Amino acid sequence: MQNRVLLVEDDDELRQLLARYLTTQGFSVREAANGRDGLSLALGQDCDIVVLDIMLPDINGLDVLRELRGKTHLPVILLTARGDETDRIVGLEVGADDYIPKPCNPRELVARLQAILRRVAWDQQADLDASRVYGDLRVEPDQRRIYQNEKPLELTATEYEVLQVLLAHAGSVVRKTDLMQWALGRRLEAYDRTLDMHVSNLRKKLGNDDPPRIETVRGLGYSYRVPTE
Structure with a gap:
């Protein structure tokens, strides 16, 4: 069964690039270009993990994360601006599971996704x-x-x-x-x-x-x- 990733990113070029790469790595990818659509898809339990950009055109990614944390334990990886430590710290305080700076290396993103999903799977399969x-x-x-x-x-x-x-x-x-x-x-x-x-x-x-x-x-x-x- 494919792991389902929700990719919330308003940069069309970056989102499509990451989506294509994740697909080649065996993920099932849903895309959202703004926070409202991303929040709706995430709350609809249509994914196993979320990759969420902080800078979105309608709702700030941190506000999306706050909404999610009030209703679900779905794992979330934040996409943050490189060198912006404040966003990373606030994101972790709000409840992000991990972060990766932009522009991100697709291979590193896959490694972070797989690490989190492995932990969840190991717990579910254990005695x-x-x-x-x-x-x-x-x-x-x-x-x-x-x-x-x-x-x-x-x-x-x-x-x-x-x-x-x-x-x-x-x-x-x-x-x-x-x-x-x-x-x-x-x-x-x-x-x-x-x-x-x-x-x-x-x-x-x-x-x-x-x-x-x-x-x-x-x-x-x-x-x-x-x-x-």
């Missing part, structure tokens, strides 16, 4: 009978959901992956290089703050405990501390 409990958190892999005090946390696909990796190694340090590979499916590069932003988002959603339950181990990585009663 998912038993839930796992870590203090006030309960992981239900078959649902790809994590509950805090029996209330579901509203996590993006990537936030779920980051948190479940940290929980699986609770009490131990997970190196940033390993966490990046295991949760995002790619290597950690210099000056890449993607992982840091996902962890920051998770801390906010978990309640900003003091001390934080996701602790930064300077120079190494992160460690999840299971809260005690």
